[in-house]
Structure formats: structure tokens, C-alpha cells
Amino acid sequence: MTTEEHVVLVDRDGRALGTAPKTSVHGRETPLHLAFSSYVFDREGRVLLTRRADHKITWPSVWTNSCCGHPLPGEPVDRAVVRRLSYELGIEAERADLMLPAFSYRAVMANGIVEHELCPVYRVVVDASVSPNPDEVGETRWMPWKEFAEGAQNGLLAISPWCREQVPLLTELGSDPLRWQPASSDDLPLAARL
Template sequence: MSVEEIVLLNAADEAVGAADKVASHHGETPYHLAFSCYVVAPDGRVLITRRALSKRTFPGVWTGSCCGHPGPGEGLRDAVRRRLRDELGVTAGEITSVLPSFRYRAVAADGTVEHERCPVVRAVAAGEAVRRNPAEVEDAEWWTWQECLDLVDHPASSPWYRLQMAELAPLGAPLDWPDAGTAALPPALPW
């Protein structure tokens, strides 16, 4: 089995190396590249997931559809498609850059730190069938936009979800989110 690597970043969001994903997540997790994806159905519902209880970082929290780490040299769209397939068995249609500059730092209850440059994308679902990978996803449900907004106030929502929603909510309903383009993506992440 191959080791999944994360892309380490400097303050200018340039790649400065790669490291083992599992070994890198601890109390002093280095700044690295990630992404978040919100899968939206044609009727505007959003696929919301609960992280597997066995996950090392932030187990059991409710969050967007999919999160992941692009591998060294992997483009954002390819990484999103890979993780959607691996975590949820979902095929994405159109992928749009929504919050290309998003970054955050959060500390879990056990002291594990997430410190990520984490562009946010919207993927329009090619279908609504979900085949969740139980090692990654505890639950996956299609929610209305209002239910997504209400999740912000729930203590079981992920810290990055709450921060992302503060920026996504003013953009309106998910199908109306404007394309933010790719110019603001980190230099380490090809589209």
C-alpha cells in the first residue's frame, strides 16, 4: 500500500516539499495544501457528510461533502474527483472554484492541529446515488440550503465548515455561487 503524501507550503503558498499525511497530523501539523468540496444537486440540495468515527483528525464532525489533500503535482479538479470517488462513490460534473483563497487553522479536542490552505469548490452532481466509504464517511445526506446554514450553530459541525459558511452564505444559494476563477489559487496547486 502506498503512503498518501501532502504538499507542504511556505507562507507564500509555494510547495516546499511533501510529507506522509498520517505522520504529519499532530500538535504541530505543518502548513499544507488541502481542499473542500460542496456537491450540489440540480435542485440545489447539498451533500453534507459526517466524518467517520475512526478518523484520526476531527472524527464524527459534520462538514461539507468532501475534503482532501491534493498529492504532489496533482491538480485541484483531479484531486476533487479522486476523493469524491474514493469517499462517496460520486461522479462530479462541473467543478467551480468558489473560495480559492480560503485557509484556516483549527485544533481538535485531542490537540491535533489542521493548518491548511484549503480552496473551496462546488461540484455539480452527475447523479444522487452515494456509496460512502465507511472508513472515511459515517453518514452522507442531501440537505436543503437552509439546513446547511443551520448546521453552523451545531457544536458537531467542523471548524472549517463554520468558517467556510461565513464566506459562502453571503454568496446566496449554492447553484448561484459565482465562479471565483483560478488566479487566486495557491501557486502550488494547478487547476
């Protein structure tokens, strides 16, 4: 018997308020909760894009960054990134580097479903091949970072709302994603500092 996955609810200052079942927090009244986004790069600086599975509750079939998810209560966020990359994409990553420690967003789908997340952003560099889990990912594509970033910022690529907000912040870190300097984990929201 599997137990239902829980997410960490947070206040506007990033303090934990408790937990809730993951299935209960994505609706029209979505509470602010802890999540993460990750961008996987190969050694050539290409970014791995994923098209969300068609049956996802939020933004089904939409192209986005490599992997998103939620840390379990008590789980360090960088470990959650590594765990989800293995589950969603078959990638065995050694580590995840924190890039945007305090990113947060709220987005509303046409049907009224809301995403509302305090969502630190991570970079992962891999040599490995990708083996997408069809329960999570409909399709994958590698793209040169510069081409992706320009397309995302110029509105030429249809991507998820959180990815659209994250890309300009990531480009401010420099033109070469393999040389971005990681942020300090001390800058994470309080709920994410374990």
C-alpha cells in the same frame, strides 16, 4: 505494494516547500499543507453533508461538508476533488468549480491534534446517488442549503471548524448555490496552480 500518500507543504504565501507523508502531518505540530474542501449539491440546491468516520484521526464522527482531502504532489486540485468524491462517496463528478481559492484555517482538537490547511473550496453539482465508503464516511444527509447555512451560522448545527468558517464566506456568493460564479484558477495559491 502501495506507496504512502504524500501531501504538499506550503508557506504562508502559498508557495510549495516540499512534500511529506500524509500520516506525518496531522499531529500537535501540523505544518501548513495544501488541501481542499468540497460542497456537493443536487439540482434542487440541497447540500450533501457527511459525518466523518468514527476512526478518523481528526474530528472523528463530526458532521461536515461533503468531502475534504489533499491533492497529491503534481495533481490539479479540481482533479483531486473529483478523485476523492469517487473514493469517499461513489460520486462520479464531471467537474469541480472553484469557489473560495485562498481559504485557509488552523483548528485544534481537544486532544491537541491540529489541522492546518491552505484549503481551496469547491462546488460540485451532481445527479448521481451516493454510496459512502465506510472507511471515510459514517453517514450522509441531504439538506436544503438555506436551512444548513442558517443552522451553521447560528450555532444550531454541530459541524467541523473548517466548515463553520467556510459557510459564511460561501453565503456571501449569493443565496442560490447553483448560481454562484466560480473564481478564477489564477487566484489559487501558487502551490495549487499547475
